[in-house]
Amino acid sequence: MPVTLSYPGVYIEEIASGVRTITGVATSITAFVGSALRGPMDKAVRIQSYSDYVRQFGGLALSSTMSYAVKDYFQHGGSDAYIVRVAGAGAKAAEIVLPTADATKPLVLAAASKGKWGTALRASVSYEASKDPAKLFTLVVQELEAPDSSTILNTETFVNLSVDPLDARFVGSVLAQSASLAVVNGAVPAGRPTATIVNADNPADKTKYIAATPGSGVDGAAIADGQIAAAGLKATRAGIYALDTVDIFNLLCIPPLSRTVDVDPAATLAPAATYCKERRALLIVDSPVAWDDVADAAANFNTLRGSVGADIANAAAYFPRLVMPDPLQENRSEQFAPCGAVAGIMARTDAQRGVWKAPAGLDATFAGVRELSYKLDDKANGILNPLGLNCNRTFPVFGHVVWGARTMAGADLLASDWKYVPVRRLALFIEESLYRGTQWVVFEPNDEPLWAQIRLNLGAFMHNLFIQGAFQGQTPRDAYFVKCDKETTPQNQIDLGIVNIVVGFAPLKPAEFVVIKLQQIAGQIQS
Secondary structure (H helix, E strand, O other): OOOOOOOOOOOOOOOOOOOOOOOOOOOOOEEEEEOOOOOOEOOEEEEOOHHHHHHHHOOOEOOEHHHHHHHHHHHOOOOOEEEEEOOOOOOEOOEEEEOEOOOOOOEEEEEOOOOHHHHHEEEEEEOOOOOOOOOOEEEEEEEEOOOOOOOEEEEEEEEEEEOOOOOOOEHHHHHHHHOOOEEEOOOOOOOOEOOOOOOOOOOOOOOOOEEOOOOOOEOOOOOOHHHOOOOOHHHHOOHHHHHHHOOOOOEEEOOOOOOOOOOOHHHHHHHHHHHHHHHOOEEEEEOOOOOOOHHHHHHHHHHHHHHHOOOHHHEEEEEOOEEEEEHHHOOEEEEEOOHHHHHHHHHHHHHHOOOOOOOOOOOOEOOOOOEEOOOOOHHHHHHHHHHOOEEEEEEOOOEEEEOOOEOOOOOOOOOOOOOEHHHHHHHHHHHHHHHHHOHHHOOOOOOHHHHHHHHHHHHHHHHHHHHHOOEOOOOHHHHEEEEOOOOOOOHHHHHOOOOOOEEEEOEOOOOOOOOOOOOOOOOOOOO
16 A cells, blocks of 8 residues: 655655465375374374384384385385374273372373383372472383383373362373373372382382283274274264364375285275365275286276276276385285385485376386285286286386386276376376465455466466476477466456466376387498
8 A cells, every 4th residue: 555645755665566476285295094003093193204103103013004004105215294093993091090098089090092002101109398298299101111021111200290170280281281101091189199109318219110000901903994984984083084184195095904904995995085086185005915916906906996986086006015024024025015115106206306207117116125926027017007007017127116107097998187197196286286375366356457466476386387397398388378367257257256267287198108110221222
């Protein structure tokens, strides 16, 4: 708004440039949903290394296929992930019962998350003579390597805790917000817990610990499809719908329920693909464990695709499985689902080349893989590729690589616009970036000055992608267009409060088939 001119002199007025830079969103944040040894239930937790996963979810476990998938993800180039832990029926948190002066009203602590891991917890209570003798106490909680072990893995100490709800150091609030091992379970009694140290000033009086109640921590039954994507989970934000609290994720991995049990395509993969469409993400689908050869894959892939449903453009399937050493079984070879490794390769390709580059080829190598569960040759690959099933291949010198870049809508007969993984992921990237980058348009005056700003800002974003090599064409005119004017938004649309923006781009398609033609050159005939 111009300044008020009231006195003779020079006035300075700042004028907005109209430039609102659109920043591209992340492309390879991967969400994993499955079982784990420990950690928050049905809550999306962000991690940025496998060490983070070990610290918060307990590391590798024979019962957790997700733990291996996450390890593979970071091993193959992933750097950012969300973990959603689900547990089967009957899972319980371990409890530590701290007695008080009133034997009928103990202070009960529960492990911070459900599972057998909590049975290795123990706690001690001490008093400080200079503090309020009626309410305050110091609590030490330790995690041991095992319930009968003397090796301490973690220790948390909380001083000057109080049983008074009005106190700033109320034990219920402090543990709920600061503790990672145990929290208060149930009501806090009026009296503080009994000290486990008789005389803290006497070195002869060793600290005594109260162990978790044996059998109180239970892992529960094996997870089922009902804990991952059942319809009722959406209302409670459980299973995959725990990701509703996440700002953005780009890839979704749902590892098999166990080493021998696959996720159900209709019950789990179909709603997961629909959810990925809503969130502009890609679902990575593992081939079932029963597919032993190319005949199984060719005969059953159409059924799998049909079970996934209408949103197959947001899903990509990979066959066969990976054979790798299992650290928990003396490094003997075991078969593992490829979803975590494939997600890591996608993240690595995005960082090195861009989301428009197909995450396949001789650069898309697997690490730490001894062999594949089935060795495909060119003829077998030629059967599966036209169906839209991506193949993992083994080549001399180069080793084991991803050798396919099609979505589940990539069958030749379907003729889908979203046949290729890089094309679909580039479109999702552009959609999400423009969705976030045009929020400022809402409630602006809907006329040519606004349309010009829209063309300027969206055009700058698309041109930046063109410079990076994301589109076909030698000139910007050949590569993309941004249209927002009276043709896209006529007067009746303006009256309805609508502005229409049309963005087009010419995506790069991967060179799947390289044809080399040879011809002999006849020698010169002298005449």
